[in-house]
Amino acid sequence: MRIVPSDRPPDQPARLVDDFTPDLIDVGAHQLCPGCGEPVAMRSAMEAISELGLEKRTIAVFGIGCYTAFSNNLDVEVLQALHGRAPSLATGVKRASPGTVVLTIQGDGDMVSEGLQEVVHAAARGEAITCIMLNNGVFGETGGHMTATTVLGQRTKTSLEGRDPDRHGRPILLASLLAQLEGTAFVARGAVNSAGNVARTKRLLIRALETQVKGAGFSFVEILTMCPTGWFIETEEAPAYLGEHLAAVHEPGVLKDVLA
Amino acid sequence: MTALSAAPASRLMQGSEAIAEAMIGAGCRFFAGYPMTPFTEVLEHMARKLAEVGGVCMNAESELEAVGMAWGAAATGTLAATGSTGQGLSLMQESLAEITLARLPLVVLNMSRGQGDYFQATRGGGHGDYRHIVLAPKDAAEAVELVGLAFELTVKWRNPVLVMGDYYLAHTARSVAIPAPVTHTLPSWALDGSSGGTGSAKLISFLGTQKQRSDVGYDLADHYTDCAKSTAAMAAGVDPLVESMGTDDAEVVVVAFGTPAKYVHSAVRQLRSEGAAVGYVRPVTLFPFPTEAVATAAAGAKAVAVYENNQGQMIDDVRLAVLGAAPVHFIGRLSIDSSGFGIAPDLDVEVIRDRIASVLDAAAGGT
Numbered sequence: 001m002r003i004v005p006s007d008r009p010p011d012q013p014a015r016l017v018d019d020f021t022p023d024l025i026d027v028g029a030h031q032l033c034p035g036c037g038e039p040v041a042m043r044s045a046m047e048a049i050s051e052l053g054l055e056k057r058t059i060a061v062f063g064i065g066c067y068t069a070f071s072n073n074l075d076v077e078v079l080q081a082l083h084g085r086a087p088s089l090a091t092g093v094k095r096a097s098p099g100t101v102v103l104t105i106q107g108d109g110d111m112v113s114e115g116l117q118e119v120v121h122a123a124a125r126g127e128a129i130t131c132i133m134l135n136n137g138v139f140g141e142t143g144g145h146m147t148a149t150t151v152l153g154q155r156t157k158t159s160l161e162g163r164d165p166d167r168h169g170r171p172i173l174l175a176s177l178l179a180q181l182e183g184t185a186f187v188a189r190g191a192v193n194s195a196g197n198v199a200r201t202k203r204l205l206i207r208a209l210e211t212q213v214k215g216a217g218f219s220f221v222e223i224l225t226m227c228p229t230g231w232f233i234e235t236e237e238a239p240a241y242l243g244e245h246l247a248a249v250h251e252p253g254v255l256k257d258v259l260a
Numbered sequence: 261m262t263a264l265s266a267a268p269a270s271r272l273m274q275g276s277e278a279i280a281e282a283m284i285g286a287g288c289r290f291f292a293g294y295p296m297t298p299f300t301e302v303l304e305h306m307a308r309k310l311a312e313v314g315g316v317c318m319n320a321e322s323e324l325e326a327v328g329m330a331w332g333a334a335a336t337g338t339l340a341a342t343g344s345t346g347q348g349l350s351l352m353q354e355s356l357a358e359i360t361l362a363r364l365p366l367v368v369l370n371m372s373r374g375q376g377d378y379f380q381a382t383r384g385g386g387h388g389d390y391r392h393i394v395l396a397p398k399d400a401a402e403a404v405e406l407v408g409l410a411f412e413l414t415v416k417w418r419n420p421v422l423v424m425g426d427y428y429l430a431h432t433a434r435s436v437a438i439p440a441p442v443t444h445t446l447p448s449w450a451l452d453g454s455s456g457g458t459g460s461a462k463l464i465s466f467l468g469t470q471k472q473r474s475d476v477g478y479d480l481a482d483h484y485t486d487c488a489k490s491t492a493a494m495a496a497g498v499d500p501l502v503e504s505m506g507t508d509d510a511e512v513v514v515v516a517f518g519t520p521a522k523y524v525h526s527a528v529r530q531l532r533s534e535g536a537a538v539g540y541v542r543p544v545t546l547f548p549f550p551t552e553a554v555a556t557a558a559a560g561a562k563a564v565a566v567y568e569n570n571q572g573q574m575i576d577d578v579r580l581a582v583l584g585a586a587p588v589h590f591i592g593r594l595s596i597d598s599s600g601f602g603i604a605p606d607l608d609v610e611v612i613r614d615r616i617a618s619v620l621d622a623a624a625g626g627t
Contacts, residue, residue: 023457024456024457026471031477055456055457056453056454056455056456056457057453057454057456058453058456059335059451059452059453061332062465068467069477071463071465071467072463072465072467072468072471072477072478073471074461075456075457075458075459075460075461076453076456076457076461077451077452077453077455077456077461077462077463078461078462078463078464078465079332079335079451079464079465080362080463080464080465080466080467081328081331082328082354082355082358085324085325085328085355087328088320088324088325088326088327088328088329088331088332089328089329089331089332089335090332091318091325091328091329091332092290092292092318092328092329092330092331092332092333092334092335092336092340093332093333093335093336093451094332095290095316095318095329095332095333096289096290096316096332096333096336096338096340097336097338097451097452097453099452099453100336100451100452100453101453117321117322117324117325118324118325118328121321121325
């Protein structure tokens with residue numbers, strides 16, 4: 001801990017949120033909950049675009065969830081989609097304007113619960129887009145309800161005693177499902193619960209975008225994100241909870257990379 | 261409205277093909293659809309013809325994806341269209357509502373079964389607060405003209421335009437002339453990625469397109485107020501099209517739209533040739549509804565009769581136009597047969613003629 005002396009002027013200038021804001025995010029502040037993993041994931045995605053120099057070719061298609069707060073806060077072009085529908089919009093954008101780099105930003109409720117058919121067909125078509133799923137295993141925006149990726153035993157407002165396979169069914173491991181399809185060129189799962197995982201996730205995002213730029217096929221990155229509010233735990237417990245529960249079922253790693 | 265002059269390039273075509281030719285001629289370069297009778301042939305023709313001009317036609321995996329793909333293409337400034345049959349349109353409504361609030365141009369075809377989709381077409385069809393311009397051709401030649409107009413209007417008003425057809429329009433052939441191709445220039449709002457990294461990257465969203473530099477989040481109040489203004493301007497700015505006959509001296513005015521109006525027109529012509537004081541009005545734009553034309557036609561009449569192949573839907577708009585100046589009678593009927601395509605025997609000039617005659621008799625008895 002750094003002790004800030006108050007008996008004299010500071011020996012270094014104050015550091016504002018803006019000083020840490022990536023180039024492609026307009027306003028560094030966000031209105032998401034403390035401890036949320038989604039701003040970290042958004043930051044990683046925007047830094048990946050910057051590092052590849054794709055900011056003048058990129059169109060991001062947003063789903064609906066807490067992360068939608070970023071859809072009018074980016075310095076890349078954005079098209080807002082309905083809940084679950086981003087992959088078909090992204091398909092239309094890419095087919096009509098093949099020179100663009102097109103990605104979707106969706107949550108697990110958006111992509112797996114509401115819109116599973118969309119992402120599966122886009123992947124099967126080998127659509128030259130990159131779909132990014134921010135997976136926290138819960139409908140965060142509505143206040144903590146069960147999604148198709150909620151892990152067994154996880155408590156939500158609609159699985160009060162924990163997700164029970166007999167009553168609620170089992171989670172869908174989307175990355176594993178998509179990796180089986182011939183149209184997918186890159187499928188990976190990262191997490192943002194530690195500095196190391198954030199760095200690894202950014203490398204996955206860069207790899208996915210490179211896959212798209214090279215025209216190799218559909219690319220997919222799932223990012224496990226913290227949601228202490230929707231998990232009903234203390235903020236500081238969330239990174240460890242992610243590692244012990246979500247990541248134990250939705251295991252991080254590269255599932256498929258045809259360019260490797 | 262002005263009829264197309266017969267051009268030497270006329271060719272015998274089914275309505276589906278004529279509509280496809282007209283869309284491509286109007287500059288449409290992206291089409292997505294999911295097969296469903298009687299919409300299917302439009303999709304087939306687009307799959308073949310769009311490829312020939314460098315456009316894209318997608319056989320989507322569902323109507324939800326068809327409208328989504330068209331939405332994405334429209335956001336790039338490409339002239340885009342989609343469509344289905346009423347049931348498929350129902351699946352698309354959530355997206356159609358939001359595409360309207362995102363202020364994107366899109367042409368939507370409803371090759372419907374019967375005329376039960378009038379409410380769906382003219383009342384918005386989905387959730388939320390919006391309107392679509394709705395055009396209802398009576399045959400393939402008029403469809404060609406109205407498809408061209410649909411693309412003009414959708415670009416001008418940045419609002420989806422719906423073209424209502426049916427089984428007869430899709431599957432009946434006649435000689436049709438296709439107008440000269442129109443070139444389309446990319447609008448300034450179109451996404452192509454290039455505004456990224458400039459500090460003012462473009463945004464197309466049904467939640468609002470203005471970014472708030474000093475804060476995060478959308479200003480929905482501002483956006484919805486702007487949308488309401490645009491809708492009002494569009495409703496006032498689009499000239500309603502209407503076809504009418506013999507309304508000056510009519511004691512009974514018959515109102516009908518789309519294919520069935522052709523049968524009504526025949527029945528009215530027969531009755532007039534026998535001296536009956538009957539007139540005919542056909543709304544060609546269903547929204548904005550030709551309220552003034554219907555009101556004027558009904559002004560001197562003793563009764564108004566509405567023929568449509570449903571339980572009575574357009575009759576609500578006719579009553580709103582007539583405003584009690586004359587009684588409004590429903591003389592239509594559900595036209596359902598085992599095919600379900602709305603091609604039942606109710607579409608019969610003799611049957612329709614008898615129903616109009618009954619209204620004439622009653623009106624005469626009332627004096």
